[in-house]
Every structure is written in C-alpha cells, then in structure tokens.
Amino acid sequence: MALRYGVDPRAMSTLPGLDPETLDNDLIRVPNHTMWSICELITLTGIAEAGVAAGASIAPGALDSWGYLFATGDSLADGLRAAAHYSPAVTDPTAAFEVVEDGRLLTVRYRGIEAVPRLSFLHEWVMGMLLRRVQDATSTAATPIRVSFAHAAPRSHRYLTHAFATANIEFDAAASEITFIDPEAGTPPTPRDPELDRIVTRYTEMMMTSAKAPPDWHSTFLQVVSDALARDEVSLDAIANRLCMSTRTLQRRFEEQGTSWRDEVEAVRHEKTLRLLGETDLTVESVASRVGYADARTLRKAFLRWTGQTPDAYRRASRV
Incomplete structure (x- = not known):
C-alpha cells in the first residue's frame, strides 16, 4: 500500500523485517516500529483517504486466519469478541481491542499503542479494516451508525463520510471506535461450520503463541x-x-x-x-x-x- 501511494522504496529499504524471508514466513512478525514507520511515510504523502482505503482493501485471507474469526460463533457479537481476544495474532498485544454491547448496539473500540502518535492513517486504517471484516462476515453492505477517531479532525472529512456511509463521525475521541446495530440475537453472521470455527480458532491461537520477531x-x-x-x-x-x-x-x-x-x-x-x-x-x-x-x-x-x-x-x- 505504501508503494501504491507513492512512498519512495528507498525510504523503506533500511527498515527491518521487510525481506522476502521474513514476509514469506507466517510465524515471523514484522517489527512494530517498521509498521509504524510505514504508516508515517504514507501519512507524509498527504493523501487524506489513504488510511481508510487501505483498510477497506484488505480481502479475506490477507490477515491470515485472524480475519476469519469475525464470522465464527453464533452471532456477529461472538465473532467480534473472538477477533478482539485474538488480536495479538496480528498486532502488538498492547493495542487494545474491546467489544461493547449496549442493547442491540455493537461497538468495537481500538485504543492503539501509547508509544505511537495518534496517526490518522493508522486509526482510519483500523476502522476501515473493521468495516470490511464485518461486511464480509455478514455478507451484507453493513454500515455503521457512528464512527469515532482518536486523532484530530482533518481539514475535510468528506472522504470518511463517503467511506463509512454515515455523517455521524467524531474526532479527538478517547479511542477510535465503530458502532453497528447487531443483527437478531442468535443469528450466525454467515452459514457456518462449528468444526471449521474450532480449527480456525486453534490455528489463530497457535500463530499468536508461536510468532517470533525476525532477527535484527x-x-x-x-x-x-x-x-x-x-x-x-x-x-x-x-x-x-x-x-x-x-x-x-x-x-x-x-x-x-x-x-x-x-x-x-x-x-x-x-x-x-x-x-x-x-x-x-x-x-x-x-x-x-x-x-x-x-x-x-x-x-x-x-x-x-x-x-x-x-x-x-x-x-x-x-x-x-
């Protein structure tokens, strides 16, 4: 995505963890500071919609087994809780995901990492990714009723209104979050196979516990x-x-x-x-x-x- 948005390859050439041996090994994690550096480089391109567009473009399977957890369980809420619980399989364990239920309202909250500035690209990427995952899990064009961002408001957020199909967008929030109306309780997000759910969950847990950092x-x-x-x-x-x-x-x-x-x-x-x-x-x-x-x-x-x-x-x- 960085290359697509015009980041100079030379700016990434010295970042650790981007060699083919690392990227082709499912059990090796790209260093967090490399990911944050790439986020900063994309932010510097000045392309406002880059973050949310990058998140929305992540197809099923791009995040390995973790992305499929959204469609496990007996409801969308179950799938969201499973994905939140196993989020260390794809991100820093200190990046907190939380699922909050209020009646039929389902909110996924992302607090990010304290050591990392509240980059608009990063938080918009996460919200865009969550929207795509929920839409894939429910096989519908699910739209949120509210989206909040931890970063300051951009000059214009029309691109966010368009991407999330809602004008109810807030900035400078305590955490970035996206809220949906939950489908009827007890209704699986998609036709599912409980045994496959179990396999995907166990594999994600294995990935999370077996992951290691690449050599420095x-x-x-x-x-x-x-x-x-x-x-x-x-x-x-x-x-x-x-x-x-x-x-x-x-x-x-x-x-x-x-x-x-x-x-x-x-x-x-x-x-x-x-x-x-x-x-x-x-x-x-x-x-x-x-x-x-x-x-x-x-x-x-x-x-x-x-x-x-x-x-x-x-x-x-x-x-x-």
Whole structure:
C-alpha cells in the first residue's frame, strides 16, 4: 500500500523485517516500529483517504486466519469478541481491542499503542479494516451508525463520510471506535461450520503463541557474512547490497555499536573457525578456505592472535 501511494522504496529499504524471508514466513512478525514507520511515510504523502482505503482493501485471507474469526460463533457479537481476544495474532498485544454491547448496539473500540502518535492513517486504517471484516462476515453492505477517531479532525472529512456511509463521525475521541446495530440475537453472521470455527480458532491461537520477531539487522549481517565467507564474496559493497542498504548506512550502524566492518568480519571468522575446528574433522587448510583466508598459514596467524594457541592445539583441547 505504501508503494501504491507513492512512498519512495528507498525510504523503506533500511527498515527491518521487510525481506522476502521474513514476509514469506507466517510465524515471523514484522517489527512494530517498521509498521509504524510505514504508516508515517504514507501519512507524509498527504493523501487524506489513504488510511481508510487501505483498510477497506484488505480481502479475506490477507490477515491470515485472524480475519476469519469475525464470522465464527453464533452471532456477529461472538465473532467480534473472538477477533478482539485474538488480536495479538496480528498486532502488538498492547493495542487494545474491546467489544461493547449496549442493547442491540455493537461497538468495537481500538485504543492503539501509547508509544505511537495518534496517526490518522493508522486509526482510519483500523476502522476501515473493521468495516470490511464485518461486511464480509455478514455478507451484507453493513454500515455503521457512528464512527469515532482518536486523532484530530482533518481539514475535510468528506472522504470518511463517503467511506463509512454515515455523517455521524467524531474526532479527538478517547479511542477510535465503530458502532453497528447487531443483527437478531442468535443469528450466525454467515452459514457456518462449528468444526471449521474450532480449527480456525486453534490455528489463530497457535500463530499468536508461536510468532517470533525476525532477527535484527546485526544478526542478519552475521549470517550473511558467514554464508559469503565460504564463497569468497566478502566485501562491504556486496554485504550492504545483500542487506538492502547503502555502504554508508551499514558503516553508520557499526559506528553506533562502537565497532567497525573489519572487526565484525573478524568476529564472524573467529566464531566460524572455532565451530569448524570443534565440530568437524576438516583440515586446517579446508577450514581456512571456508572462513575466507588464502591459506592455512594466514589462519594460524589469526587464530594465535585470537586465542593464544594454534588451531591444532585448540582442536585437541576441545575434544578431551
């Protein structure tokens, strides 16, 4: 969506968690600060309707199993409560979703995350997404009777009136929320299969408890260098390119951590050499080749500097 609204790809190239390996792994969560940064970048485009349009465009399945929870249970209220309960499967656990029932009125409240400014894009995205999910769950063109936003009013909110099909829109609220009239109690939102509901719920719970953060840039850097050593392709330009950042950005990150390109590559060679000597029977010549040294003599000299002993002495001691 950011690219669609004209955000420069270079502005996102250094954000962690956007590499194909992360995006293709259902159990790895894109870092929250990456998501907030993308929200800010889209906000800076000045396209007022971007948030609500992005939320409304999310088709079933785009949010994995979580999006299907809206259609589980014996009523729309049940589905909304299930989605609110399992919202940590798709967002930061501190972002509170709450379902409030008042007679036949159903309100979904979103308080967002305190550490994040009340970006209009983010809150309008969430309200637009909730509207789309309710419409998909009920198989109707359900329209809210009221929508509130935690952010300040824009110069014109005509696009919101059009998107939510209601003029009852408020701003500067304590929380962003959207209110519907609940269908008749006991009426499922759509024809449903209780066993499928159970499977979707259990899978969402598994996703929520199994999700993990992607490795940070430094961990990724160490792995990229380790892989490149065996191919003798270790250079600042090559590694920076693999990390989708400029050489200057990479060097700046080293400076921030009080280290340098040379020290970091040396550390990878050191760790990989210790592992190969301790876990394999490769000759010192072969180990030297795998860690990017021209010959065994160069490795022995470096190893003596690292440990104060020769590779052969270290191998014997590690296997006693």
